[in-house]
Amino acid sequence: MTRFGFIRTRLLAAPPRGVSAMVLGILVVAIPTLVRASLDGVVSGTTFVAYYPFILFAAIFLGWRIAAVVTFASALIANFLFLYPRYRLFADLDDTLATLLFLLSAGLIISLADALRRSVEEVDAYRKREAHLNGELQHRVKNTLTVVQGLATQTFRGNEAAGADLHKFQSRLRALAQANDILRNGSWEACRLPELAVRALEPFNSDGGISLYGPGCALREDSCVPLVLALHELATNAVKYGALSTSAGTVELMWTLSGGVSGDGESGEGERLSLEWVERGGPEVQTPSRRGLGSRLLKAQPGLKDVCLNFRPEGVSCRIVADGAKPGGAVGSDGDTAAPPTLYSSVVPRAASGARGA
Secondary structure (H helix, E strand, C coil): CCHHHHHHHHHHCCCCCHHHHHHHHHHHHHHHHHHHHHCCCCCCCCCCHHHHHHHHHHHHHCCHHHHHHHHHHHHHHHHHHHCCCCCCCCCCHHHHHHHHHHHHHHHHHHHHHHHHHHHHHHHHHHHHHHHHHHHHHHHHHHHHHHHHHHHHHHHCCCCHHHHHHHHHHHHHHHHHHHHHHHHHHCCCCEEEECHHHHHHHHHHCCCCCEEEEEECEEEEHHHHHHHHHHHHHHHHHHHHCCHHHCCCCEEEEEEEEECCECCCCCECCCEEEEEEEEEECCCCCCCCCCCCHHHHHHCCECCECEEEEEEECCEEEEEEEEEEEEECCCECCCCCECCCCCEEEEECCCCCCCHHHC
16 A cells, blocks of 8 residues: 555544543653653754644544644643743743644644545545446446447348448447446546457457567556557457468567657657557458448547558558557556556467357
8 A cells, every 4th residue: 555545544544532542642742742852952942843743643643633632732741841941831921822822833733634634535435426426327338338239230130231231330339348348447537558458359369369568558548449449440350351360360469658748749748659460470461442431440530649550461560659658557546656567468368269250
């Protein structure tokens, strides 16, 4: 757990009660008193300084009630032990004013800490409500896609001429559902490589011909669905006409990160993702005489800065560029970025037998 995660957890936890609260309160007063006493012969004019951090600690982790008790106890002890004339409570006006100023400053610290606690609680409650609403939305989107697929099947039932187009349409609906599922299991702010590629390509890997290689990274939200659909289109064509139509064919999906380029061309808000799809070992490739509907998925569009498709005789290749990628890719529940990126190299899990015919 990160430091921020620990503080957030403590802010959301219920303050201690009973004996544990009493013991912690005594320690929070005793420790700064001992520290101040040990420095008594070295420093002067800092009667209350040692107490402030401990009052903040008490306000954050023990609650404002215990912090208030700690504050009054600290004021009395410091006034009695360290303010001149010593060993007398509120001996003169200066003595009293100094103590009152300490109480005022400590009260401000407690108020701010309590406001912080309430703000964290409100944010946490909002995040829970948002997660619930997102879950409901995802469920409704999935149901809507299922209904659309059912309507399409009913509409074209008995129309053999439209069978191939219906199959393409249903495949793209499944790809869209897969993209939606990736977002649901990740976050609305970003999806991640290699997870996105693994999930998108697994149905096409019945012979284990697809491999991935690249660093873990998080993509911007607007890049997730276009990239899933583009990978789905490339894999579909590879299964029907390209490298994945033969048992000897292979596909390598490689990606790299470079620079510090954001989506609007400014630096410092992410890096440029360059993803290469390379087919080998399949039938000799012929450049198509016409481009179908699927080619629209393999063009530059919002979320994909550039798409370059090449029909090389030895195998199709495609270069896809997207901006705003974040190295590392794993975003924790507390919003903290994961450890530095490591290079990922793996073969996509094999799909069930017959998946290449999908």
